[in-house]
Amino acid sequence: MYLARVYVTLKPTVNDPQGLTIEGSLKSLGFETVDSVRAGKYMEIRLDAASEAEAKSSVTEMCKKLLANPVIEDFRFELDEG
């Protein structure tokens, strides 16, 4: 069993209204030192695979097909066994 920690973020050039809203809220709460906020998604996926290479290729496929929108988002992930 492998645990994949998947991070999906908007590409740097893509406008991020959710991040801007969080930034505004933090500032209005008194956190004046905040410079910028970018919002993204985080998923923990447990999956069976015969090897780390197989798990890696499965998770890459999942990201490309469902978890991330390749037009506006980047993804990366870490794999741990167990």
Next chain:
Amino acid sequence: MYLARVYVTLKPTVNDPQGLTIEGSLKSLGFETVDSVRAGKYMEIRLDAASEAEAKSSVTEMCKKLLANPVIEDFRFELDEG
């Protein structure tokens, strides 16, 4: 300038309909090896701080006050300088 990478996840006992939906979609796409999916949030926050300790205490406060709901969510973060 510090970069905080904040991860907000549902507590293990909390029901996660978003994760269940992703799991179902992955399975219907043919990823039969998926065992479970938990969905969470990921944020990258740039902030000014005089020291790493100050940045850490700021980000902890932000998580407690706005970014995470302590009743149902856990948070953790990493801090990098630069």
